[in-house]
Amino acid sequence: MSQNTAQGLSVGARPDSPPMPHLNNSPRPRPKRRRRPWLFALCAALVAAGALGSAFAFTSVTDTQAVLVVIRDINRGETIEAGDLSVVRIGVDPTLNPVPGSQMAKLEGSRAAADLWAGTLLTEAAVTDQLVPGQGESLVGISLTPAQMPSEPLRAGDTVRIVTTPGDQGEVTNEDPVTVEAIVVGVSLVPETGETVVDVSVPEGDAADLAARAATRRVALVLDARER
Structure with a gap:
């Protein structure tokens, strides 16, 4: 082996080993990033959830x-x-049938068709332009037990008949029972007694007779057809 050859080899290097890579300033290639499919799926799910939330909020408002x-x-x-x-x-x-908010100004001067409590929704049936009772009418309150009236809930405006029932001894005559036609104005339950007080509007000429018959508690209320 010549001296030049010995000098060209590094100490301890093998003659057939590959040359060492040159260290220079050239950029190294970036390693490829591994794709994560679950991350893309998560992002898509979050975007979809946001879209659904926005749609729900829009629907709730509209x-x-x-x-x-x-x-x-x-x-x-x-x-x-x-x-x-x-x-x-x-x-x-x-x-x-709620009353739209735009009707507030038009309702000034109207009257309540029933007792209205704070916090309740105002409906069209709860407002009237007429006084109760009206001209030529009288309001009579009748206290009835569940056996003296139908189980169907009564509503303001229902047409009913107040019928005189047999006396204490259950006597029944051949004559037709005395009846008075009336219009229901209001209904209220008395929790202490379980009875229902029905306010009815009748012609002035029938008010005294109906009040006297109602005081005997020998009356019954009949609900007539609502469809006219």
Whole structure:
């Protein structure tokens, strides 16, 4: 082996070993990143959930409507004033016939057709332009047990007949029972007795006779057909 050859080899290097790589400033190739399919799936799920949440919020807002609610107790027959009502935006079943919030100004001067309590939804049936009782009519209250009236709940505006029942001894005559036609104005339950007080509107000429018969408690209420 010549001296030059010996100098060209590194100490301890093998003659047939590959040359050492040159260290220079050239950039090294970046390692390829491993793709994670579950990460893409998670992102897609989050985007979908956000879209659904936005759609639900939009639907919730668009399904609500501005309606009127009572903010002060109003007794039946009292005049409705602007300070008695407020506008709220809620989801309401249209079958309830709520009064739209845009009608507030038009309701001033109207009267309550029934007792209205603060916090209740104002419906069209709860407002009237007429006094109760009206001209030529009288209001009579009749206290009835469950056996003296139908189990079907009564509503304001129902046409009923107040029928005189047999006396204490159960006597029955051949004559037709005395009946008085009336219109239901209000219904209230008395929890202490379990009886129901039905306020009915009748012609002035029948009021005294009906009140006297109701005082004997020998009367029954008959609900006539609602469809006319």
